Amino acid sequence: MSSVVAFVGLGHMGGPMAAHLVRAGHRVAGYDLVPDCLAAASAAGVEPARSAADAVAGADVVISMLPAGRHVLALYRQEGALAAARPGTLFIDCSTIDVADARAAHEAAVAAGHRSLDAPVSGGVVGAEAATLTFMAGGGEAEFAAAEPYLSLMGRRVVHCGAAGAGQAAKICNNMILGVSMIAVSEAFVLGESLGLSHQALYDVASAASGQCWALTVNCPVPGPVPTSPANRDYRPGFAAPLMAKDLGLAASALRAGGVSAPLGEKAAELYAAFAAGDGAGQDFSGIVRAIRERKDGEPA
Template sequence: MSGIVAFIGLGHMGGPMAANLIKAGHRVRGHDLDAKALKNATGAGVEPAGSAEEAVRDAEVVITMLPAGRHVLGLYGEILGLARPGTLFIDCSTIDVADARTAHERAAAAGMRALDAPVSGGVVGAEAATLTFMAGGGEEEFAEARPLLEAMGKKAVHCGGSGAGQAAKICNNMILGISMIAVSEAFVLGESLGLSHQALYDVASTASGQCWALSVNCPVPGPVPTSPADHDYRPGFAASLMAKDLGLAANAARAGGVHAQLGLRAAELYAAFAEGGGAGKDFSGIVRTIRERSGERT
């Protein structure tokens, strides 16, 4: 791919992703409403654009990384009519499945092509180019996007048609949110029974309780020195983002009539955690809430 890649949304995730495209030899023109984010991206080699409209003109591919579906759909309303016919739009935001499908429909109506490609891996993965992309859309669009996705991550999976990438993302994060709560409850239960964190970790990490929430993102300090728990729960993956993703999963479960009791309860717990001051902490910090509600002090 020799043309321009427009990248809109250059924050904590988008900035490093754009920088990795440049490292892979791509020409990137970017825009962000935050002047500091745009300046940081410019320092990494991104060609700054004064507006999203300016960024997409003559671009071969347009990548977006935005907070919510309303931002994606609002932006598409502004830029779809300005891009070259046939431009590939890749949305890496995590948004509602219905919004993703609407974005596909609007892109097609404007003569464009689209892919929803949310990511897993957080800021660390964005910086290290180790993200996993879950893509929804046509096979041709995925094949064209794949070199770009692989420049920004370690794995790209074509999950199916429009919205399938978002569906995979919210299902994955429902598993993650539930498992982090389960691991956290187990550690607090262990504390009440006089079991050390290390002992529980040594058993569970090599037994049937093993999972990513335990072995990589352990919610208590000590057993995994690289986990956010050993760094005052600095994210990682912020609790506000987990609350958002679980909210999307809960909405989808309700709409589909799915009996997802644990998923719905996890969404409630993370919403309360984020609203109660944990929004800027790693999502593993929910262990503190569980401990406090168990009569313990952090």
């Protein structure tokens, strides 16, 4: 059944996601601050709105994909999305933000008479374009049931993780695993290089042994063994290093707030922050192998 969907945030992720909803027969009103993003979405069938509030007015569902928690809260409050929406509108935020901000956004939506779900994604731009994303949802059972048909059009797997904020919690835990594992895989390849081991030999062993992981078999950080990995495209993202740095920063903040000891997660956040602030700013997160390779013996990480 066709619905009216408002989609706010039509960048590299949001644009393709909104296009899938259009192709499924939904009417999608979209808004983005960047004119080029709005134009690209319009070419895919999204109806451009003059403001976020204009996009939201009359929508059955509002989906947002924004850079940070402050942008989501501003959308809901200062930009008037909650005020412009009809009572009972379902708000689905697919951004990756702090758990506390996700819960604050949920509370603001409910206080304004709406329904709310946090549903961050895993899968990157490739997943957004191919509709193979994984959604991690936090909110009530009824809200999840209402959101699932829309999320299923944009992804391959939709998981209800618990109450409000649980989707964000799952996302930062997942990406802490990913960040740490990519560093470990990269260090192993650099070690293998120093020992005279070819990339292909190490891949052939580790991919079929206990070292097997997504960072190795899908996003291999060296050219050759996995032809579709960003390493074969001079590390063009993919999943950009600054986004990994952002996610690990959220995880590190949560670790400190919860008093959890996780030295590998904290070190991964530190390494990716430095990489993203330097040569890695425009690279895929697997490009961290270059930074590892270039470190001098004995130099602090």
